[in-house]
Amino acid sequence: YKNFIINSVKRLTKGISDFDYKEITEASKGLIGLGPGLTPAADDFLLGILASLYYMGYYFGSHLESLKKIAGFIIYDLPGRTTFISKIMLKNGMKARFSEPIKDLMLAVVHNTSVQDKCINLLNIGGTSGSDCAAGIVFGGALMTKVKILR
Template sequence: MENAACMDCRLLALAQNARGAVAGAYRTSANLRFEGFDGLCTVLCGTSDDGPGGIVLGSAFRPRPFSDELSAGMPARFEGGVLAAGPLMFDVRGARLFDCALPDDGWRATSAEAGGMARVLQDALTAARRPRPNDAMQRFLAVRAMAFRDALRDGSGTKIAQAVRGLIGLGPGLTPSGDDQVTGCLAALRFALGPQDALVRAISDAAGRCRGSTTEVGASMLSSAREGRFRGVVRSLLAALKSEDERAVRRRLDALLGVGATSGLDMADGMTAGLHAAALARKW
């Protein structure tokens, strides 16, 4: 049995008694779905990043990849704080609980503050020099991403809905690039303008209507984003931007850029777009 170091606090009730199945298994992670739980539960090793539905194991290394021991459809069950998935067992009873919700202390960014955070993040991205693959999909994604930015500047709910539909599900990977960009944008807008802002509601509503247009992992990420829950590297980068600590921004951006092949970069681009949109929205 392997011990969990920490887990999402939303899993606490689930950990007492729940049935489900393995949704997918990879080298350092496994996704599980449970009855009555909206989204996926993800068991991870080799990371300190705390994300929605996450269970982070205490050991940074497993001798065998999850994909060697688990396959989609295998039964999974929580009972009394112990998770059984296929032949594997994980003890979450001593796990530290974390909360993925963006903190909301009532602070709202001014136009100047949001614009300043956007510039700092854009400068850090430029300095990081993370080029994108030069292929047809990336070029198509760039066109759709520009349409999304234009819709944000326009502020029209209809145009935002069209642009979100054009992005979600677009691109390869467990979380398509378009999903990552929308998630990053939602995080930045919610952080800067609050959960009740019209732009936040428009993007959230549009993303909710596109749940069937993307992967199961992408849909789970977007569902969490709509509820204001994001992975730790996103929350910490936003906090660093607010504190105006450019050294911390670079460190935390590096951590975000390490997520997936391009997922971190796509989220950072979405965050930049969201902060630019927040700066403009606060001028109205």
């Protein structure tokens, strides 16, 4: 289970780094719907990545159409793979529509203001949803600083 997740995340990283839509889609297919919760843990993680792509991408001056394509390929194969609620959440994330705690944290990050309270608000969502999303935000942020094609 752990190795499957690690390999899927590595494939997703490579797909985004190489701007390889097929790799992004295949790696995401392995993650969507994975884990416990009304919104499965991996879906929350992917939502965090989407938030980083949009907010940090905008901050870095990335090409918005490229970000939209990547977001679309991350959630390309949703039908039947996850819960109804999670499907709506990920589709909204693809359109850069995020909950207030995610928006507040991302705005604090990109404007270099205090993130502590914003992070706590996000971490308090659900059983693990907030922490899974926060992990995706950190992962996505680290990835955004390294991916040259998005700059």
